[in-house]
Amino acid sequence: xxxxxxxxxxxxxxxxxxxxxxxxxxxxxxxxxxxxxxxxxxxxxxxxxxxxxxxxxxxxxxxxxxxxxxxxxxxxxxxxxxxxxxxxxxxxxxxxxxxxxxxxxxxxxxxxxxxxxxxxxxxxxxxxxxxxxxxxxxxxxxxxxxxxxxxxxxxxxxxxxxxxxxxxxxxxxxxxxxxxxxxxxxxxxxxxxxxxxxxxxxxxxxxxxxxxxxxxxxxxxxxxxxxxxxxxxxxxxxxxxxxxxxxxxxxxxxxxxxxxxxxxxxxxxxxxxxxxxxxxxxx
Ligand SMILES: NC(=O)C1=CN([C@@H]2O[C@H](COP(=O)(O)OP(=O)(O)OC[C@H]3O[C@@H](n4cnc5c(N)ncnc54)[C@H](OP(=O)(O)O)[C@@H]3O)[C@@H](O)[C@H]2O)[C@@H](O)CC1
Ligand SMILES: Nc1ncnc2c1ncn2[C@@H]1O[C@H](COP(=O)(O)OP(=O)(O)O)[C@@H](O)[C@H]1O
Numbered sequence: 512x513x514x515x516x517x518x519x520x521x522x523x524x525x526x527x528x529x530x531x532x533x534x535x536x537x538x539x540x541x542x543x544x545x546x547x548x549x550x551x552x553x554x555x556x557x558x559x560x561x562x563x564x565x566x567x568x569x570x571x572x573x574x575x576x577x578x579x580x581x582x583x584x585x586x587x588x589x590x591x592x593x594x595x596x597x598x599x600x601x602x603x604x605x606x607x608x609x610x611x612x613x614x615x616x617x618x619x620x621x622x623x624x625x626x627x628x629x630x631x632x633x634x635x636x637x638x639x640x641x642x643x644x645x646x647x648x649x650x651x652x653x654x655x656x657x658x659x660x661x662x663x664x665x666x667x668x669x670x671x672x673x674x675x676x677x678x679x680x681x682x683x684x685x686x687x688x689x690x691x692x693x694x695x696x697x698x699x700x701x702x703x704x705x706x707x708x709x710x711x712x713x714x715x716x717x718x719x720x721x722x723x724x725x726x727x728x729x730x731x732x733x734x735x736x737x738x739x740x741x742x743x744x745x746x747x748x749x750x751x752x753x754x755x756x757x758x759x760x761x762x763x764x765x766x767x768x769x770x771x772x773x774x775x776x777x778x779x780x781x782x783x784x785x786x787x788x789x790x791x792x793x794x
Contacts, residue, residue, distance in 0.1 A: 517677055517699070517707040522761075525754040526794040528733070532568075541570030542735035545598030547619055548605040548633070548727070549580035556606025556634070556724040558587045559777050563728025564602065565590060566784040567758070569735050573598050577616065580606075599738035600629040602731030604636020605724045629734040629741045629748060633727040638662065640687050646734075646745035648690040648700075648752045649683075650727060656683065656693060663687070681707065690749045692730075694723055698756045702749040710756040713764035714775070721777030722763070729784065730755040761787040 532541055544564050549557025557580045564572050565588055573592045574584050581593050601623045612620075612635075624630060624639055630647045632640055637659050640649050651659060653672045656679060660667040665686065672679045672693075680699040684691045690702040696715060700708040733751040740747050762783035766775040769783075 515681075515705065515707055517709050520700075520708050520710050520753040520757050522757070522791065522794065524750075525757040526791040528737075528750055528754040529788060529791050531792055536570075538570035539597075541568075542600065542732075542738050543571040543573055543596075543598045544569050544600050544602060544731045544735035545623065545628075546572060546574045546602045546728075546731065547576045547616075547623060548602060548607065548724075549576045549584070550607050550635070551577070551579045552608065553606030554580045554583040555721060557584050559721045559724040559781060560602055560605050560633075560728035560731070561588050561591055562778065563725040563781040563784060564732040564735075565728075566781050567729045567732035567755075568785070568788060569732040572732075575619065598628065598735070600631075600731060600734035600741075601626070602631045602727050603633065603639070605633040605727045607635030609635045609638045629738060631727055631730045631734060631752075633723070640689050643689065646690070646741045646748040648692055648730060648748050649687075650692045650694065650723065650730070650752075652694040652723060656680075659683075677701075677707070677709075690746075690752060692752045692756065694726070698760075700749055700753045700756065702746060704746050704749075706746065706749045708749065708753045710753060710760055713760045714767050714772075716767050716773075716775045717760070717763045717780070719775070719777065722759070722780055725777050725781045726755060726759045728781070729759055758784060758787050758791070761790075 624642045627645045633650045657669045680693040684701045693699045698710040762780045765783040766779040
């Protein structure tokens with residue numbers, strides 16, 4: 512498969528997509544991120560995504576995921592609001608099992624996707640792509656992408672994606688009409704409008720459980736804080752996701768540097784996000 516030109520997202524690119532809250536802002540104006548993630552098997556995915564969203568800077572995180580997970584989320588981040596209400600963007604699916612979804616949960620996910628609001632679809636929410644009505648980015652890794660395409664009658668193996676991730680990301684964006692962030696040592700982002708961006712990850716220590724859940728939280732926070740822009744510029748979701756991927760990569764670098772280049776955990780990456788955001792704002 513042949514693809515167009517891909518360009519590496521830079522710190523200056525990312526910096527241009529960030530802004531500080533102003534004197535007129537309040538928590539609602541800055542943006543509320545609605546989060547439906549986690550499951551009894553994977554409560555940690557919800558905790559990590561919510562942590563990362565708070566650390567990126569958002570007016571409020573409203574967690575309405577499974578009741579069994581709420582306690583863990585609130586214990587880690589008591590700032591989180593756990594009652595349903597108005598939101599400006601959604602993070603859906605991390606730590607969920609698409610093959611074991613209650614009727615109620617399916618309804619809540621569908622309701623979120625029918626809202627016309629910006630959405631991040633991760634992990635156990637990926638199968639719902641196509642029911643989205645707002646600016647949406649899907650965030651699969653290679654196995655998840657192969658599974659998604661296979662389920663849509665597009666034959667594809669993990670080995671084929673490894674051989675040409677750019678082409679498969681682009682084909683997915685075209686055929687599913689959605690922005691795609693394909694995770695890996697090089698993360699590929701593209702959309703049906705032809706935007707093609709790479710983010711070369713800063714450290715291979717990132718290849719550890721839960722770092723993708725952290726990335727989902729960062730994208731969700733940026734989507735919520737940019738909801739007004741996204742309402743008239745849906746294509747901005749790809750640039751915001753690229754900015755999130757770069758923040759995530761830089762946070763991993765910082766977290767590893769703090770240990771002389773040693774290993775990082777997903778939570779370390781989330782904790783390093785504010786310093787990265789601060790540094791980008793000062794550029
Ligand atoms: N702390 C948390 O709560 C975290 C929660 N997380 C959440 O977990 C969910 C699943 O996400 P994932 O990414 O683990 O699922 P994915 O890779 O699609 O499927 C797994 C399958 O891959 C295969 N397999 C391949 N190689 C393998 C190997 N070497 N060793 C073992 N297996 C190997 C193997 O299949 P098999 O080959 O056995 O058929 C296996 O069954 C998702 O909702 C995510 O958000 C995670 O983010 C982690 C932190
Ligand atoms: N070899 C690698 N080098 C650097 N970064 C990687 C590598 N493999 C994966 N990553 C990054 O690590 C994160 C892993 O996300 P994901 O696969 O969803 O993990 P999880 O589901 O455990 O959270 C992604 O941001 C991805 O780009």
